[in-house]
Amino acid sequence: MNGVTARALQSFIQTTYGDAVWAAVLADSRVEVPSFELMLNYAPQLTERVLGAAAKHLNRAPDEVLEDLGLFLVSHADMQPLRRLLRFGGVDFAAFVQSMGDLPERARMVLPHATMPPIRPVDEGDGRWAIFCGRRPEGMVHVIRGGIRAMADDYGALATVELGPDEGPNHRLDVTILSDHFSEGRVFDLAAQAE
Structure with a gap:
């Protein structure tokens, strides 16, 4: 770790x-x-x-603790720099999901010592995405799942994020966007330094 x-x-x-x-x-x-x-x-x-x-x-189960950690990292007030980094992924939740492949590199710019698995989003149509995450570091897929759920709330989207069947060297997360504009979402100003 x-x-x-x-x-x-x-x-x-x-x-x-x-x-x-x-x-x-x-x-x-x-x-x-x-x-x-x-x-x-x-x-x-x-x-x-x-x-x-x-x-x-x-x-709680260890996987649930890790998922709660992912939720915390995105939604807690003390973690605003991370939230800002994630919001650079796009203007809405669908754009954020599409940009997740860039997330490990963006994270390294801010936290050079952070270890993230490779991430590959695949658009399966009709608001359905498969997110493939490398297996190392162990348990990170659960942190990412919590983070995606928190980002859906942040954007005001209605989405489900479920663990799918593992595929080869990757874990799979199935993201279904039911509504990209379900609620107002949290205020975000790209130019602001702090909220």
Whole structure:
């Protein structure tokens, strides 16, 4: 687990559930540092221990914790730089989904140490998209699924995002856009520095 992912998980748990829950997760994980550093890499086994302890304390499956992390990264007020980066993907949700193949490179411009799988969106017509995500880093497909769901809300679109059958070396997400303009969506000004 790289420091960006570890720090994001820490921020999500502390902000959403509090410092006491984070301390309990660290204790159960047998992690000896009180905080993760953005620029460091951590052993993959640490990922499993921290995620497993978080799932236990939150009474959720590990995949659900990762999906909630994706929702948090897009929708929480402290994460506005990431939201801005994602909104550069297009003027509406369909354009955002179409541009997802560029997301790993855009993320590296802002967070050089971030690790994202390759992403390939395929337009299947009638508002249906298949998003193919590489398998590494492990679990990232669930973070991406949560992020896509949060972006649909951000744009005001009505969409479903489901895990599809894996295809070869990739995970598959099935995105169905039922309405690209279902609600007003969140205010976004491309020129604004902060909201």
